[in-house]
Amino acid sequence: MRGGMDDIQLDGEGPVYDQIKRAISGLIRSGHWKPGHRLPSESEFTEHMSIARMTVNRALKELTEDGLLVRKRRAGTFVAQPDAPAAILQIVDMASAIPARGEVYGYRCEINETIPAPDAIARHMRLPFGTRLQHVECLHTADGKIVEYEQRWINLNLLPEAAHADFSTVGPGSWLLRAAPWTEAEHTVSAINASPEQARRLGTAPGDALLVLERRTFQGDDVVTYARLVHPGSRHSMTERFGPGA
Amino acid sequence: MRGGMDDIQLDGEGPVYDQIKRAISGLIRSGHWKPGHRLPSESEFTEHMSIARMTVNRALKELTEDGLLVRKRRAGTFVAQPDAPAAILQIVDMASAIPARGEVYGYRCEINETIPAPDAIARHMRLPFGTRLQHVECLHTADGKIVEYEQRWINLNLLPEAAHADFSTVGPGSWLLRAAPWTEAEHTVSAINASPEQARRLGTAPGDALLVLERRTFQGDDVVTYARLVHPGSRHSMTERFGPGA
DNA sequence: GGGTTTTTATTGTATAGACAATTAGCCGCT
DNA sequence: AGCGGCTAATTGTCTATACAATAAAAACCC
Numbered sequence: 001m002r003g004g005m006d007d008i009q010l011d012g013e014g015p016v017y018d019q020i021k022r023a024i025s026g027l028i029r030s031g032h033w034k035p036g037h038r039l040p041s042e043s044e045f046t047e048h049m050s051i052a053r054m055t056v057n058r059a060l061k062e063l064t065e066d067g068l069l070v071r072k073r074r075a076g077t078f079v080a081q082p083d084a085p086a087a088i089l090q091i092v093d094m095a096s097a098i099p100a101r102g103e104v105y106g107y108r109c110e111i112n113e114t115i116p117a118p119d120a121i122a123r124h125m126r127l128p129f130g131t132r133l134q135h136v137e138c139l140h141t142a143d144g145k146i147v148e149y150e151q152r153w154i155n156l157n158l159l160p161e162a163a164h165a166d167f168s169t170v171g172p173g174s175w176l177l178r179a180a181p182w183t184e185a186e187h188t189v190s191a192i193n194a195s196p197e198q199a200r201r202l203g204t205a206p207g208d209a210l211l212v213l214e215r216r217t218f219q220g221d222d223v224v225t226y227a228r229l230v231h232p233g234s235r236h237s238m239t240e241r242f243g244p245g246a
Numbered sequence: 247m248r249g250g251m252d253d254i255q256l257d258g259e260g261p262v263y264d265q266i267k268r269a270i271s272g273l274i275r276s277g278h279w280k281p282g283h284r285l286p287s288e289s290e291f292t293e294h295m296s297i298a299r300m301t302v303n304r305a306l307k308e309l310t311e312d313g314l315l316v317r318k319r320r321a322g323t324f325v326a327q328p329d330a331p332a333a334i335l336q337i338v339d340m341a342s343a344i345p346a347r348g349e350v351y352g353y354r355c356e357i358n359e360t361i362p363a364p365d366a367i368a369r370h371m372r373l374p375f376g377t378r379l380q381h382v383e384c385l386h387t388a389d390g391k392i393v394e395y396e397q398r399w400i401n402l403n404l405l406p407e408a409a410h411a412d413f414s415t416v417g418p419g420s421w422l423l424r425a426a427p428w429t430e431a432e433h434t435v436s437a438i439n440a441s442p443e444q445a446r447r448l449g450t451a452p453g454d455a456l457l458v459l460e461r462r463t464f465q466g467d468d469v470v471t472y473a474r475l476v477h478p479g480s481r482h483s484m485t486e487r488f489g490p491g492a
Numbered sequence: 493g494g495g496t497t498t499t500t501a502t503t504g505t506a507t508a509g510a511c512a513a514t515t516a517g518c519c520g521c522t
Numbered sequence: 523a524g525c526g527g528c529t530a531a532t533t534g535t536c537t538a539t540a541c542a543a544t545a546a547a548a549a550c551c552c
Contacts, residue, residue: 015506041531041532042532053508055507057533071532072516072532073515073516074513074515075514076532077532077533189435189457190457190479191437191479193454207439211437231437233436233455261536262535262536287503288502289501298536298538298539299537299538303505304535318545319544320500320502320503320547321501322503323502323503
């Protein structure tokens with residue numbers, strides 16, 4: 001019951017605790033170790049490789065702080081369930097945010113197609129013009145009212161499965177959380193007046209203030225997905241809290 | 247040349263590294279140790295109290311990750327300059343954000359008064375109705391264009407100096423960064439249509455989309471300040487990036 | 493004085509060993 | 523089967539020591 005000791009390959013670059021972190025983090029991000037997988041115990045590390053337990057402990061502790069692992073005394077160390085990532089990420093996942101507020105969540109997919117990247121999108125995603133993308137447009141409702149119109153483009157080079165995913169019942173946000181968890185994200189927020197076209201889609205009056213959240217998700221330097229999320233300003237707000245831990 | 251060894255008092259509650267963290271964090275937040283102050287070296291800790299260096303190291307390392315300290319080999323450990331706190335906090339400090347974009351920053355104070363808390367504000371700040379507050383309203387310009395109208399209320403119980411601060415040339419944002427650094431913050435963002443009154447203040451047309459950022463700043467459970475920052479939607483956007491470190 | 497080398501204080505990382513705290517799983521009893 | 527107590531696996535913390543890496547300060551040389 002070694003839990004995958006042989007998977008771990010150190011690369012000899014830099015501090016040992018960092019090598020361990022990279023090795024494990026790679027196994028998780030690549031999907032080789034799935035959520036719930038149990039890692040070797042600290043003492044198994046020290047036996048099979050010649051590394052002090054304190055060093056292993058530091059690596060595992062830091063990965064736990066990063067949210068990739070969960071640890072429990074006597075039980076062991078496990079790959080975390082990415083269902084509860086940093087609260088901030090959930091801002092954009094309406095499928096979980098709306099039920100959390102006690103409202104009834106609804107979803108409809110309007111467009112789902114594979115296209116070559118249009119110029120503007122290619123620039124946002126730092127991709128060569130014409131790269132194959134999955135393009136999805138859908139809307140999210142809470143208690144019947146539209147709260148978000150989502151336009152999304154997914155990089156098929158990094159996530160080819162997206163071309164055949166079924167977005168008719170589950171939104172791309174939720175799908176991506178399962179397919180490509182543990183990524184970095186960049187948000188830009190702005191306010192615009194609804195165009196007649198947007199007003200029609202969102203069920204508001206033309207000229208109404210809309211809150212626009214643009215989100216780019218990275219794996220390293222590569223953009224996995226670009227999303228443009230439009231909310232009726234009056235029906236939605238986003239809150240987050242942060243600060244020094246201690 | 248002990249750098250304040252005698253200031254440190256452990257309370258005996260919980261793990262030793264945590265006691266050290268609390269002690270140091272308290273000295274910094276209370277202002278007893280100011281930015282730039284040099285802490286005792288790790289070996290001074292181990293000499294004056296009987297604690298292993300690894301334990302001290304863990305405490306100082308974690309406080310450094312929290313941004314309270316900066317460390318440099320051979321030079322020592324110092325209380326951090328709060329001028330460069332989490333990048334996200336600077337979103338709201340126009341005085342530094344605008345020059346960083348190469349534009350000319352301008353500022354004008356419109357209102358600066360001491361008042362009893364109005365009902366709505368008291369609720370936002372979790373204070374009893376009528377608590378004494380400093381109320382400031384001012385506007386920020388970039389290259390002559392208005393980019394932010396700031397309404398701010400400061401809790402005079404926690405920051406009595408605010409009643410006599412000079413907000414005619416320096417905005418409350420910058421002032422607070424110096425007076426009460428290392429706090430927690432909570433942001434809420436939404437979009438509204440400009441009322442005639444707001445349009446007049448911001449120099450936009452009535453009905454234009456505005457981006458509203460509300461910010462509460464905490465020390466523990468107490469609200470230090472509440473700010474309502476209104477931006478012309480088209481002239482401003484905010485970006486942040488985050489994710490698992492590794 | 494101005495540059496270069498050497499020293500040295502300080503943090504960063506790694507090791508080995510110890511005990512504490514937690515708790516899953518087993519055993520035995522009813 | 524259910525309950526209670528024991529055992530042991532695993533993480534959490536602490537100590538003591540060692541060496542490496544960095545960079546400030548001192549020493550040196552021209």
